Amino acid sequence: MTLKLRSAAVSDRGLIRSANQDSVHAGPYLVTVADGMGGMAAGDLASAIAIAAVTPLDVPTPDDQLVEVLRGAVEVAGERIRAAVLEDPGREGMGTTLTALLISATGTGLALAHVGDSRAYLLRGGALEQMTRDDTFVQMLVDEGVITADEALNHPRRAVVTQALQGDPVVPAYTTSTPRAGDRWLLCSDGLSNVVREGTLAETLNGYPDQEECARRLVDLALRAGGPDNITVIIADIVE
Template sequence: MGLLTIGAFAKASRLSPKALRLYDELGLLTPARVDPVTGYRLYAPQQLEQARLVAWLRRLGMPLARIQYVRTLDAVAAAQEVRAFWAQVEADTAARRDLATFLVDHLSRKDPFMSPTAESLGIRYAALSDTGLVRAGNQDTAYAGPRLLAVADGCGSHGGTASAAAVDALKPLETDGVSAGSLLNVLEEVVEQAKQAVHDIAGSGPSVEATGTTLTALFWTGSQLALVHIGDSRVYLLRDGELFQITHDHTVVQSMVDEGRLSPEEAASHPQRSLLVRALGPGADTTPDMRLYDAQREDRYLLCSDGLSTVVPAQDIHRVLAEVSEPEQAVRELIARANGSGGPDNVSCVVADVLELQQ
């Protein structure tokens, strides 16, 4: 079979002549020959497979620059790149879905502080942070108050200062009035303040790019808990005897698990398991996850740094939360478990129980 005209090739490849001309200009799909007199583009039949791949990748929404890169790969590597791209699309979609859910719930409710449920529920809480058995200093910050629960895990030359500053930026939530109508805006504002506080601290140190922090917080509205989460600190919920991890780790390794490139078992021992893809700090992706959770009587929430979750198995965390009734005793027991497993990192825990208020 001889060369195909651009019209015939467009029909066979399911790409429009306009798209083919654009891809030629970008060097993405170069014609086999251009007629020197007419300027007509002619394509070889062997180019159809590549053209169809480009068409399918465009239907996925992959950017042209990334398609150009995929074309340079062998089949196995190209498949991995497509898997990675789609995992990112799903993560982005999940983040937008969470925000949409937040907005729908947020806009459809009356002020939670005025609801009957808000008058009957409250929280009791405890927070504790420990240096562990290996680190020279503690870069974690743990905080628990009537409305705010937070854990931050700093890193770098000023990590401890950064984690404390990030939590301090959220503390006005304890005293400032927050209505249902302003909740989302207020949360966004305090997160921006936390970002700026960490950036200012990182900028004052000798190693700007090395200073940052995670930030995971729950804000109690009286009937709901609003989550703000960035990094690999975690929130667990114990409800009806079952333990659920309600945050998603923003780490390189978790991204590889999401993409199918690592199993959860492999991720647990991966040498880069603590490398973050999102955090508060210069040069990092600082986009937080934000969600709303309806509170139920007898719910128990645990916020913790990775100094607990990486060394204490989930079943042991579950056992402590289910069996130790007082939050103060529970945080002490969890930290003791982490140190009993070698205490390789700073460890911070906040435990909060949702309970019915006495009338």
């Protein structure tokens, strides 16, 4: 039995922002989302650079090389962003989040790369689990016990990111796991996760079997919640 990735992505500008600074790729081996920051044109550019650096990984890759190739691509993304800033000092401060999921050629291994506050969730057996840790000021406060997770949802500094791909040294998180048939992954920018509660995410992921229909429903929920930011959603199912 060979397991494969079947995915769909939907991205929306939202109701407040004048442009969409998110970039996304959803392919047969790789799904990835990047949320740009640092001014409209620069944010667009940073997220596009990051996605362009990782999309060559959307090819069959051995299990034991998944993390290695992801790490290399993330380093390339950082180098290209640094070069873009040096080329135009007006881009100083631009950057992007990056969350990428890569399945092996045989479908027996998965690797996840993460930096910033875009997120990856895994729905397995009907239960939803957040698989990434936000690189944010409020997450640091939660970790230190200063505030609760519920208080973090409405904290005035919840958008302050502690690390992102900006051309400076970063410490991305790399994790591996074993896929199972029936697993459903959700990758999203914070335009979804900041406004739609986890319980609603789980209910929607369980209730919409079709990947694209599910992604569109989640974007719609974010828009109904005010759509204050760009919204990007990837639904990726592990199938036989």
